[in-house]
Amino acid sequence: MKEAILRVKNLCVDFHLDNRIIPAVDGVSFSLAKGETLGLVGESGCGKSVTALTIMRLLQMPPAKIRNGEIYFKGQNLLNMTDEEMRQIRGKNIAMIFQEPMTSLNPVFTIGRQISEVLIQHQNMPKKDALEKSIEMLKLVRIPEPEKVVKQYPHQLSGGMRQRVMIAAALACEPEIIIADEPTTALDVTVEAQILGLINELKSRINSSIIMISHDLGIVAEVSDRVAVMYAGRIVEYGDVHSVFTSPKHPYTKGLLEAIPDINMNRSKRLKEIRGVVPFPDEIKEGCRFKTRCDYVHEKCLAEEPPFIQVGNNQVRCWNYLSQ
Amino acid sequence: MLKYIVKRLILMIPVLLLMTLVVFSIFYFAPGDPVSRIAGPNVTEEVYKSIQKKYGLDQPFVVQYLRFLKSVAEGDLGISILQDRPVLEMIKERLPVTLQIGLLGFAITFAIAIPAGVAAAVKKNTAVDYLCMTGSLLGIAVPTFWLGMLLLYVFAYKLRWFPISGDGSFKQLVLPGFAIGLTNAAITARMVRSSMLEVLKQDYVRTARSKGLLEKTVVYRHALKNALIPVITLMGLRLGWILGGSVALEIIFSIPGIGRLMVDAILSRDFPVVQGSMLVLTSSIILANILADILYAIVDPRIRYG
Numbered sequence: 308m309k310e311a312i313l314r315v316k317n318l319c320v321d322f323h324l325d326n327r328i329i330p331a332v333d334g335v336s337f338s339l340a341k342g343e344t345l346g347l348v349g350e351s352g353c354g355k356s357v358t359a360l361t362i363m364r365l366l367q368m369p370p371a372k373i374r375n376g377e378i379y380f381k382g383q384n385l386l387n388m389t390d391e392e393m394r395q396i397r398g399k400n401i402a403m404i405f406q407e408p409m410t411s412l413n414p415v416f417t418i419g420r421q422i423s424e425v426l427i428q429h430q431n432m433p434k435k436d437a438l439e440k441s442i443e444m445l446k447l448v449r450i451p452e453p454e455k456v457v458k459q460y461p462h463q464l465s466g467g468m469r470q471r472v473m474i475a476a477a478l479a480c481e482p483e484i485i486i487a488d489e490p491t492t493a494l495d496v497t498v499e500a501q502i503l504g505l506i507n508e509l510k511s512r513i514n515s516s517i518i519m520i521s522h523d524l525g526i527v528a529e530v531s532d533r534v535a536v537m538y539a540g541r542i543v544e545y546g547d548v549h550s551v552f553t554s555p556k557h558p559y560t561k562g563l564l565e566a567i568p569d570i571n572m573n574r575s576k577r578l579k580e581i582r583g584v585v586p587f588p589d590e591i592k593e594g595c596r597f598k599t600r601c602d603y604v605h606e607k608c609l610a611e612e613p614p615f616i617q618v619g620n621n622q623v624r625c626w627n628y629l630s631q
Numbered sequence: 632m633l634k635y636i637v638k639r640l641i642l643m644i645p646v647l648l649l650m651t652l653v654v655f656s657i658f659y660f661a662p663g664d665p666v667s668r669i670a671g672p673n674v675t676e677e678v679y680k681s682i683q684k685k686y687g688l689d690q691p692f693v694v695q696y697l698r699f700l701k702s703v704a705e706g707d708l709g710i711s712i713l714q715d716r717p718v719l720e721m722i723k724e725r726l727p728v729t730l731q732i733g734l735l736g737f738a739i740t741f742a743i744a745i746p747a748g749v750a751a752a753v754k755k756n757t758a759v760d761y762l763c764m765t766g767s768l769l770g771i772a773v774p775t776f777w778l779g780m781l782l783l784y785v786f787a788y789k790l791r792w793f794p795i796s797g798d799g800s801f802k803q804l805v806l807p808g809f810a811i812g813l814t815n816a817a818i819t820a821r822m823v824r825s826s827m828l829e830v831l832k833q834d835y836v837r838t839a840r841s842k843g844l845l846e847k848t849v850v851y852r853h854a855l856k857n858a859l860i861p862v863i864t865l866m867g868l869r870l871g872w873i874l875g876g877s878v879a880l881e882i883i884f885s886i887p888g889i890g891r892l893m894v895d896a897i898l899s900r901d902f903p904v905v906q907g908s909m910l911v912l913t914s915s916i917i918l919a920n921i922l923a924d925i926l927y928a929i930v931d932p933r934i935r936y937g
Contacts, residue, residue: 365840398843410834415856425842460932
């Protein structure tokens with residue numbers, strides 16, 4: 308196993324609302340090796356984005372509060388750093404690509420400025436050089452006529468183009484880790500494929516690691532080396548991409564995979580779905596978090612939460628595998 | 632853009648026409664006779680008629696109005712009935728000091744409102760926020776003329792830092808400038824605060840932070856530039872208000888500005904002066920709004936005028 312560049316240990320993040328505390332992320336641990344892509348999957352509201360924002364230390368606190376956990380980046384705990392130390396890491400060592408390209412760029416600044424400001428901030432580049440490098444970055448993300456685009460404003464570009472700009476800005480300082488939070492969710496399917504291809508290509512070019520967050524298993528399967536499946540604030544299954552997708556163990560992972568429509572499937576048959584919705588993490592006080600929606604639930608699941616159990620190459624939080 | 636400005640300037644004409652018509656009508660139909668004011672009570676019919684004729688007051692309404700429009704179009708605002716001097720000359724004398732007070736007040740408004748509003752938004756629900764917002768509430772509640780008198784009492788009468796009445800120096804502008812600035816800053820600071828709070832929630836502010844930019848760059852560049860867009864509209868409206876509304880202050884501080892000129896003219900039924908100063912004030916209010924719209928397009932690249 309290659310050296311881990313990022314190690315998240317028992318991360319717990321609560322949201323303090325008016326009259327309740329919601330543990331949005333509860334005991335999440337994973338590691339990211341150099342050059343590796345880790346997929347983080349799960350339905351909306353299971354804690355993927357909160358995990359990502361916590362690593363970047365961009366969560367609004369309050370209402371969020373980190374209850375427990377450590378996040379080691381090259382041996383240093385990010386959660387113990389001062390704001391100033393963390394600021395110097397953001398954008399330079401760890402960069403993030405957001406879900407909404409339509410709103411994630413500042414409408415009143417030119418594209419050129421929004422890319423070059425990262426270089427000016429972190430590499431002390433003179434304005435002129437930074438702008439030249441920005442044009443180069445735009446070429447790299449295959450934006451046609453980059454010399455013209457640097458002078459344009461976000462509203463003059465399409466969604467796909469804006470996401471390319473976001474990627475160009477995120478990669479400008481060749482960060483060691485890129486966190487991509489649903490980078491293609493807001494885009495057309497054809498554009499999605501291009502953007503994914505681009506992220507993969509650039510990743511190997513600058514040899515960085517990626518945390519790819521998505522609710523779309525197809526995307527994760529395509530780009531990841533390892534996968535962590537999250538449910539209601541916890542990782543429920545964790546393993547390499549091949550074994551998770553070919554032999555899923557957790558009933559939730561199985562359900563997610565069965566819910567993908569297949570072009571060859573029998574059209575008269577109803578597509579399988581996971582019944583119900585993701586519960587708020589504070590609604591399940593005891594037992595397995597998936598118990599309300601699981602087809603294989605039994606007595607033990609209701610009373611006690613399962614620990615990680617090694618099954619083949621995967622780690623699974625499910626009592627059904629204890630006997631094996 | 633140039634086309635747009637020209638279009639807006641042309642659109643000023645109907646507004647100004649309507650304004651002159653209203654003012655003209657009021658003076659024509661309102662009771663009171665400027666001629667007897669000039670001539671005094673004991674006047675012969677002959678003299679009365681000749682004065683009436685001199686000012687064209689013997690003509691019917693439509694003729695008087697059209698004559699007036701014609702001379703305005705030629706750049707002649709008529710002759711003051713009371714002082715027997717060209718109105719244009721009188722306005723030229725009075726306008727600069729009003730503009731100076733207005734612009735100084737405007738500068739003070741910005742210098743106070745932006746830092747206070749931003750600080751209140753960034754430190755929302757802290758002592759800083761409460762302090763700024765309480766101060767702003769006070770500023771809104773206090774009438775400008777009262778604030779003017781207070782400033783005059785403390786800084787001119789007690790401390791003697793500034794002249795009590797207008798002496799033609801720059802110093803005379805400072806206190807009325809502050810009276811305008813503080814009142815306007817109060818409203819503007821609230822606007823900056825709420826606008827900033829809205830902008831700070833936006834995705835692009837998070838993006839700016841994710842790039843590791845300095846917090847002051849995030850707040851004062853990325854957020855503030857967006858937050859100022861609605862503030863500019865308010866400022867355009869206030870600028871007109873400042874120029875037109877400085878009458879009370881000019882009286883309190885004994886400064887011979889255009890506001891006072893107009894009020895004196897109204898009281899003495901010096902119709903050409905009223906009409907002329909109204910024309911100047913209305914034009915400056917419209918121009919201020921055009922200026923705001925131009926600034927709008929400069930700050931926000933999404934706005935393009937065709």
